[in-house]
Amino acid sequence: MNDSKRIEITGRGIPLRGNDIDTDRIIPARYLRTVTFDGLGEHAFEDDRKALKAEGKVHVFDEPKYAAGEVLLVNKNFGCGSSREHAPQAIVRFGKGIRAIVGESFAEIFYGNCIMLGVPCAVVSAAHVNDLMAAVEAKPEQAVSVDLRTKTVSVGNLKVPFEMPEGARQQFLEGNWDTTGELLAGKEEIQKTAQKLPYFADFR
Secondary structure (H helix, E strand, O other), rough: OHHOOOEEEEEEEEEOOOOOOOOHHHHHHHHHHHOOOOHHHHHHHHHHHHHHHHHOOOOOOOOHHOOEEEEOOOOEOOOOOOOOOOHHHHOOOOOOOEEEEOOOOHHHHHHHHHHOOOOOEEEEEEHHHHHHHHHHOOOOOOOEEEEEEOEEEEOOOOOEEEEEHHHHHHHHOOOOHHHHHHEEEHHHHHHHHHHHHHHHHHOO
């Protein structure tokens, strides 16, 4: 599973300011009826984007200068609210695809869902995330790099440390974050084990 490794993720940034951005805002509840997650990306922050447009303002997800963004920069308690998996699924499908999120803190279930999707969530201080956002806002074409080996986030001449539970970091570095993929890869062993279990053979 070498192609699943997350060692250093580099791409343009998207600075999304605001604390306590919940999953209802990330993807409106009306999209929870979808059978698959395909197409959810275009509806990410849909209501927030419409509300700002009505005020004559522009949401960062609608700004052309951030359209190619792959690293999302957020503030405190991002992804709070309901536990819907649709929220991170919409984020990873937005634009080119968000491949990493850097922020002050994350809601626990949202954080776990991101791991399941192979999206590292790096935790930095409030001061550092503000510096990172300011750097991206000043020069959107700059690349933001999230290095899981050194546990640093850098943009231009700015480099700041981040925190991440060691277990999750090792999963990304080793490429074994995809538990479903690992389960499917062991299909033959699973079948062999199942054949030995009495309740799969009517206890014969």
